Amino acid sequence: MAQADAAYPDPQAITGQQIVHDPTVIKLTSGQYVAYSTGGVIGARLSKDRVHWTDEGNAFAAPPSWWYEYNDTGDPWAPDISYRDGTYWLYYAVSSWGTNHSAIGVATSASGLPGTWTDHGKVFSSGTTDTWNAIDPAIVRADGKLWMSFGSYWSGIRMVELNPRTGKAIGGATVHHLATRPDAPYAVEGPAVVHHGRYYYLFASYDACCSGVNSTYKIRVGRSTSVTGPYVDEDGTPLLAGGGTLLLAGHGRFVGTGGESVFRDKGRDVLAYHYYDAGDSGTPKLGLNELSWGKDGWPTVR
Template identity: 65%
Template structure:
């Protein structure tokens, strides 16, 4: 079953509470006040997240840099909560994406509470994908909203994109969108049979056909098949599928960790460094919890001015397990594999 999504405001239970931040990439540095990292190595350890201040209690992050340079992080709960920053370091609460709850959400979430946003910019429009569901159920749906400015409160809901029922063997949550090779793809999934993908129509942002083919990208070999939160990045002609393995949303008992696989095509197949397919449980470990930073996951990647930043949440063992924003530069080794750097 999928991980629980508690309500925001309950610090120990603020599961999926807001989105992780987008790093401001200033000058040659990867984050404000920091020089660009040295060439990465495959043996690099698990670095601490870069320091951030302000309102950083977030879950399931998606970040975007607006035209005026403002960064916005959208996150789970509260009509898709928003936080903004001018420098990528200091964050403040800035309302929500939605000021009114669309009526159709109630069919999937009694509370009308959306999760796991994904924000992209394409063809002069900001596109916001999100999920509505309830704990432990795959009676779920992915929705879409658009905005010309990308700012909180300006989003117009475009309705349902894709949904699943309790009779399906996958789950329509945790959407992520990739435009590649002239086509638009949406990956999604949580537990059940793992990570799936459909093709979208670039003009509408919705499925290209009325009955889209549902492709299979990744799963775990054993119950409870704990893999979710897909995110795909293209780098030098290859495609990298980032996922979160193991247990989310349990404070300091969380075991979330970030894995990655590589493919020659957006639709896979994806393999880890040892050649194990992600549909067979493969996945190269990228970032795991360490020290006070427990249960790293719910990741996305911000590509900003030619550099990549891994955006994720962790549970702070020094603050009663509160979920907080994690930001690290994401570099690429000589072998093509991503490396998280300090």
């Protein structure tokens, strides 16, 4: 089992349907919270109070046909939900384990609710000759432009500019490099970029996911005054040189914390992630913690 460290706060207590993996959460204009995640055809959970969650099926009734180019079951991973210009945008990845033959797609909805999404196909893809992996998308706006961070293993975390009208990668866009590790397999993935104060903060998951109580996932963070980097950690070590300030690691029964995203609620930033419950045979569950921002600008988990 992964080593525990009692110094980290436990996640907020929740009830109802707690099983989730790679969650993305948003508070809808209706006042409800929705969480989408890996599993099913993008699994959906709803809550009225951020405490009690119900299983609401899937974002899609069936996989769009193009997903089967990337795996035999049309299985989507690691969604990201955002809201702009009166529309909800849901990004997601399709791939299979151990390959970078991968693609990121996008769908839109007026309400953000499961069953209301219209798919618009591929945003960006990677192939076996690329040195990056087009999975784990996360959207951020910066200086009037729209950006997507992504990446898993291979050479780590990357970023491309998107066309705000289509939500897709600009043709010929530069693939910026944000974070990696010195040694293979370059175990960093699942980025999320948040603007706070003068800085953009890059959150990412490090080490091993998806092994139940043996998972070693942990969340690290770096920051930059530019959305495309260079990002450094609290000690000044570049994230391109293996840096990353440790934000949250496994502790007690909350093992392998990662697959994170950040959303705004009641004027605060909230970290959403999954952990593997050592008290429940390593079942992946939803973790929620508010973030505090210190005088030095660095976040901590509450």
